[in-house]
Amino acid sequence: MFRFIFRLAAMVALSISVIMAVVDATRSVAASALVMTPLNASWLAVSPDTRAAFESYVREKASPLLWDGVIAFVLGQPGFAVFAVLAFLLYAVGYRRQRRNEFAAT
Numbered sequence: 001m002f003r004f005i006f007r008l009a010a011m012v013a014l015s016i017s018v019i020m021a022v023v024d025a026t027r028s029v030a031a032s033a034l035v036m037t038p039l040n041a042s043w044l045a046v047s048p049d050t051r052a053a054f055e056s057y058v059r060e061k062a063s064p065l066l067w068d069g070v071i072a073f074v075l076g077q078p079g080f081a082v083f084a085v086l087a088f089l090l091y092a093v094g095y096r097r098q099r100r101n102e103f104a105a106t
Contacts, residue, residue: 003093003095010088013083020079024037
């Protein structure tokens with residue numbers, strides 16, 4: 001059951017990654033230059049209230065160093081790349097190995 005949830009979350013993250021990549025590709029063609037929108041800019045464009053709430057939550061509950069060091073770095077990366085890596089990690093967690101039946105009768 002949990003593997004299914006991780007694989008479903010991976011599919012959603014991959015879908016978001018593809019959508020963000022198409023948006024960046026469209027902007028790149030329109031600008032005749034490479035455009036890669038940071039995740040922070042995309043998040044602020046979609047929902048600035050949740051972005052501010054997330055920042056205040058992390059600074060209050062965890063540490064301002066966590067926000068300034070790790071999360072700010074991730075939010076500065078292109079959104080499609082962040083969601084692609086997230087999709088890969090979620091799929092890796094939900095992956096089910098095929099059993100090797102070494103003693104199978106042929």
